[in-house]
Amino acid sequence: MAEEVKLFRTWSSPYALRIVWALKLKGIEFETIFEDITNKSPLLLQHNPAHAKVPVLLHNGKPVCESLIILEYIDETWTHNPPLLPQDPLEKASSRFWAHFGDHKLMESIWNVFTSQGKEQEEAMATSIENLKLIDEQLKGKKFFNGNAIGYLDLALGWMANLISILEEIISVELIHTDKFPHLSSWIQNFSDDPVIIECWPPRDKMVTKFQIMRDNYLTRSICQVKPA
Template structure:
């Protein structure tokens, strides 16, 4: 299917989705790591609108925004495992929750992490409100799509790793098992998928990165794109 390159950073949860998707599809690709404090001319050329990672380059043609890239991968390499369901209503529902994650859940979680005092309490309230909606959506399900993992599991997959790292970085845990039993059960099951388990960023490096972010040392984090 031609040459595939992935522009990413080592720590971006949005780029990590694409790594998982490519590996689940068995697609060979070249990784090009970016420094978001010193973006390459190639990244600026291929994503002139957002100037962010991830960017998938397929036969020289760039595809930007992680949710768009996930769908592109699913439709281009459509044999074997499929991420999005065939049913139009189920596909629309999956897209809705994916957008909710990228526009509400993830930003509220990291807003909580990056704030302090009263601002952190307000951010915590919003983050918990969003997580409770996700918890309810998972009720009675093994994965977001039912018995098999797919599109939404890749989208929400950051929850398997990053909250635990943040907990170790600032000793704050939003995902208590007694409050979020469905989410925690899903995290264990999805985290045990070999492709997922084998492709996490280094935990100690992430903890250090989050410490530096809190100290205002100018460390960049990829926001939804």
């Protein structure tokens, strides 16, 4: 039986992009179904009733949800090269730990910088810098997180290589100075140089417009909370 691989994604989701990259790196043919998150399809709701979110990978009719879980599924299902996760349990635990850290502490702190201003933004900057330092340390002496090839943790943290510079552009703040984060800066370059990675980035101008609107909405809401009409 021919394999059926379908990916439900949106054009902009950094979580879904992880799966696009992983499938392309593994050389898996797949069909893409673009979702509109303001008008989700009945199929998406059927395949991910608990969250109704992208990405969803549909493999021979069976859904797999949550991007980090899908990455592991891809690596365990199509075991040929390149491997995504390291084999050693300790290195594997470390990759999972930093992926989790990226999705929670790091993303939250950077998001707080992006959706605030003044003193609140300064505090969020300090937290983001602490978090980025921890990531920078993981990359000392390495091209990618697990050596010389792109793997699970590179894909999990891949959003940093594109999204941070978009957010920086919108708020005119520099988060990742090359001097402050030399290893992270080199990694961003190495990661972005890979043709599989670069061909999948969403259009930058559309991303800037989308995130500019999001920031404006956040700031309007936050002003309304302080000074109700």
